[in-house]
Amino acid sequence: MAGAVAAVALLAGCTGQPGAAAVVDGRTISTAELATAAEQLKPIFNGGGANDVLGVLINEPFATQVASEHGIGVNDDEARGLLRTAMTQAVGEAAADDVEFGEGALAVARYSLAISGMRDAPGGDAAFQEYQEKVSAADVEVNPRFGAYAPETGVTAATPPSWVVPEGGRDAAAAPADGSAPAPDPSPTS
Numbered sequence: 001m002a003g004a005v006a007a008v009a010l011l012a013g014c015t016g017q018p019g020a021a022a023v024v025d026g027r028t029i030s031t032a033e034l035a036t037a038a039e040q041l042k043p044i045f046n047g048g049g050a051n052d053v054l055g056v057l058i059n060e061p062f063a064t065q066v067a068s069e070h071g072i073g074v075n076d077d078e079a080r081g082l083l084r085t086a087m088t089q090a091v092g093e094a095a096a097d098d099v100e101f102g103e104g105a106l107a108v109a110r111y112s113l114a115i116s117g118m119r120d121a122p123g124g125d126a127a128f129q130e131y132q133e134k135v136s137a138a139d140v141e142v143n144p145r146f147g148a149y150a151p152e153t154g155v156t157a158a159t160p161p162s163w164v165v166p167e168g169g170r171d172a173a174a175a176p177a178d179g180s181a182p183a184p185d186p187s188p189t190s
Contacts, residue, residue: 021054022142022149029057031143037104044086051147053108055154058142060107062134063114070127072117079109 017023021034034057038050045052064074083105087096101109118127135151142149147158 020143021050021146022058022140022155024058024061024140025138027061029054033057033102033104034146036102037108040099040101040105041108043090044083049157051155051157053104054142054146055149056108056111057104058138058140058149058155059135060111060114062138063111063118063131066127066131066134067114067117069130070118070121070123072114072121072127074110074113074117076106076110078113079106082109082113 017028019030019032020028021031022029034050034054037057038045038053041048041053067074080101083101084096084099087099090096091099115128115131118124118131121127132151138151140149140151142155145158147155149155
């Protein structure tokens with residue numbers, strides 16, 4: 001019992017603030033903001049998960065700051081336009097018109113515009129290098145339920161601990177890959 005309490009305390013202590021998906025240089029990205037952004041972006045993120053969105057939310061302020069310092073302005077209207085265009089292509093105009101984008105989704109679009117702008121701008125290599133240096137120097141703490149963060153790879157998905165039972169139970173993990181049912185073990189009859 002004491003071990004379980006210690007494990008819970010350790011996991012709770014991994015994030016500086018309750019409800020935080022990540023804390024970046026003292027700035028909190030809430031689990032609610034992450035969940036909302038991931039849900040809003042699902043139709044246009046082609047299989048990207050919450051950890052992908054979280055990686056972008058971590059890096060977005062650095063990208064937009066460096067882009068701005070190099071004369072590459074990014075604003076919410078441009079971000080909203082990018083999201084609207086991508087959503088229209090993904091789900092059609094009628095469905096896209098009903099979608100509202102929250103701050104997290106707008107941050108993802110601002111990041112995309114800033115990175116594209118830096119790559120396309122004259123002298124963009126220097127700007128991109130400066131961006132990478134800021135990301136590498138950042139103090140990033142990710143809630144372990146969302147994975148781990150490295151500046152080079154972003155947020156890698158969390159892997160369940162070995163003691164977590166897979167969906168369907170332990171026998172489901174040992175089921176044949178072809179989907180057939182395993183043969184029952186013979187048992188002695190009385």
